[in-house]
Amino acid sequence: MYNPKTIYNLLFPPIKTTIFHKTLINYHHFITITNNTMGTTTAMIQTRFSSFLIHQSIQSTIIYILYKTLISPPTTSHFLSFIFFHLSLLLFSTSLFIVSSPQPVRGVSLLELLFGVVKLVFVYRGQPLPDGFRVRVRVSFRFLVFVVSAVVSGFGCVVCLCGGLGLGLGLGFRGLVIGLFYGVYYVFKRRWVLEFPIVQRPLFFSYKMGVRKAIVKAVRLSSAGYLVSLAMPIFIKEHKDKRTMGSFFAEQMIFYFASFVVFLCWELNCHLLQVFLTERYLFAPTKGSAAAETNPSDHLLAALEESTSRSLIRYLAYLDLCMVSESNVDTWRRAAFFEETGETYKKVIGVCLKPLEQLTLELSEGLGSLPEKSFQLSNQLRSSNEPPRLYEPFYDHQICAWCARIVTSLTIRSHKEDRFGVAQLSGCNAATTSTLLACLLAVEAVMGKKTNLQSSNQFLMGPADIKWAALGQRRKDITNGMTSSKKDGPHYAKAYYMADILRTSIYQIVSNFHHEMVTSSKNGLLEKDWITTGKPLYGSRELLVHKLKMFLEFQAN
Numbered sequence: 001m002y003n004p005k006t007i008y009n010l011l012f013p014p015i016k017t018t019i020f021h022k023t024l025i026n027y028h029h030f031i032t033i034t035n036n037t038m039g040t041t042t043a044m045i046q047t048r049f050s051s052f053l054i055h056q057s058i059q060s061t062i063i064y065i066l067y068k069t070l071i072s073p074p075t076t077s078h079f080l081s082f083i084f085f086h087l088s089l090l091l092f093s094t095s096l097f098i099v100s101s102p103q104p105v106r107g108v109s110l111l112e113l114l115f116g117v118v119k120l121v122f123v124y125r126g127q128p129l130p131d132g133f134r135v136r137v138r139v140s141f142r143f144l145v146f147v148v149s150a151v152v153s154g155f156g157c158v159v160c161l162c163g164g165l166g167l168g169l170g171l172g173f174r175g176l177v178i179g180l181f182y183g184v185y186y187v188f189k190r191r192w193v194l195e196f197p198i199v200q201r202p203l204f205f206s207y208k209m210g211v212r213k214a215i216v217k218a219v220r221l222s223s224a225g226y227l228v229s230l231a232m233p234i235f236i237k238e239h240k241d242k243r244t245m246g247s248f249f250a251e252q253m254i255f256y257f258a259s260f261v262v263f264l265c266w267e268l269n270c271h272l273l274q275v276f277l278t279e280r281y282l283f284a285p286t287k288g289s290a291a292a293e294t295n296p297s298d299h300l301l302a303a304l305e306e307s308t309s310r311s312l313i314r315y316l317a318y319l320d321l322c323m324v325s326e327s328n329v330d331t332w333r334r335a336a337f338f339e340e341t342g343e344t345y346k347k348v349i350g351v352c353l354k355p356l357e358q359l360t361l362e363l364s365e366g367l368g369s370l371p372e373k374s375f376q377l378s379n380q381l382r383s384s385n386e387p388p389r390l391y392e393p394f395y396d397h398q399i400c401a402w403c404a405r406i407v408t409s410l411t412i413r414s415h416k417e418d419r420f421g422v423a424q425l426s427g428c429n430a431a432t433t434s435t436l437l438a439c440l441l442a443v444e445a446v447m448g449k450k451t452n453l454q455s456s457n458q459f460l461m462g463p464a465d466i467k468w469a470a471l472g473q474r475r476k477d478i479t480n481g482m483t484s485s486k487k488d489g490p491h492y493a494k495a496y497y498m499a500d501i502l503r504t505s506i507y508q509i510v511s512n513f514h515h516e517m518v519t520s521s522k523n524g525l526l527e528k529d530w531i532t533t534g535k536p537l538y539g540s541r542e543l544l545v546h547k548l549k550m551f552l553e554f555q556a557n
Helices: 004-011 018-070 078-099 110-123 131-165 168-188 203-229 245-277 290-294 298-306 312-326 331-337 343-368 372-377 388-417 428-447 471-485 492-512 514-522 526-530 541-552
Strands: 459-461 467-469
Touching (some): 018 078, 018 245, 078 131, 131 168, 168 203, 203 245, 298 312, 298 343, 312 331, 331 343, 331 388, 343 388, 343 428, 428 492, 428 526, 428 541, 492 514, 492 541, 526 541
């Protein structure tokens, strides 16, 4: 098979285009790195899933043996019950892995599915439905599969736990109910969304910290599931001959303990999967190798640029980049960002600013689709039924928060570690501050707080040239803050979270570059040095400059 250089020489023998040749070779090298990175990370996820299955079987075995030792005496069918118990949990764990996602996704309701079928028959006439609708249908199908798996797993686990006492099938149908109860609870509570820990710990300590919480949750769920399952005997006729009151209470106690064991195994499996899937992965070659000396950032950039928006690989790549940017553990990897050409630094900042720009654009479109008067006067009435355009952009708030922290850390680190000045010369500092300010303005607008350009008469000059805010303007700001604090829509918690991250990020940049910014402001160059040219995604350049001056005066809150 010909390599790119041979193909080029065959196609263009008399022409020697050095730039084109280098571009072709670099593109081939990037594709090779990308394929290797995707293959490695896919194998990594499969390895983590296999490790999760092994560890969950170990903990389930310990719980099963303890239950059989304390509650049920050993019988001849003990081994078969043990095998089917693990098969039931294997079905649940596999469906748990399939439904898990690092980002919230929205499925389709039954009514939307019916409308989609009608459109498929009469409107599209056999043509495929839009991609967005098909993705949501697949999400709903995965949820349905998980609920069915929980029902089957609940039935199998209860039968195996109570089979030695002759109550297996009788209580197994009640296990169907607790499986349905847990499946619906897990889906609607969005517990399938992976939560990445702020502090990364070893696997053992991360697992140990969630055991107590899993036990408490299992006690609560088993109590609720027991009460829900009491309705099962109404629909199923049981033979109650020769049943005493003592045997009835004994049966209820046995089922309660069995349901507690089942819920405990499920909760520990959920926690264990979270621990394995959210563990940090290093997207870097081995330190000291040839790749670490020549291109230590290629694997990370390939994972960031080629992975899909909802993939676990993308989240792990941003997590790894965030830890490299903020900590002093892998300083050699961060030093590679500030290489002489500045191309790596521009790529890193570009892939981090893209989610923030997307968030700003989606919020701007969502705000533009709402009537201004309705947005100002009917916030509380719309808090329970927010339009999707306002809360769907915050589905990706974890990556947006990481990106804000990454660009802030790299901008601050460039003050001392950027020997070639690529951060300032490439315009990345201006792009960073402009994107953070525009995103903050859009998020604050969603929260109900709007920043307007203030005229000079809104400040009163006091002794020693001290600026005092006008009383009316100050009271208006307080009123806006009180109004926004009463909003309790589904996206406001994430909006407050993002606003806090963005304000902290901008204040960190301003604090580290305060002298340079003040000097630029006195010389009239603040807008040129720290704000990009062109119209921002939200607001105007004058509004961004005004907001940046508020941060310089430490008045932004």
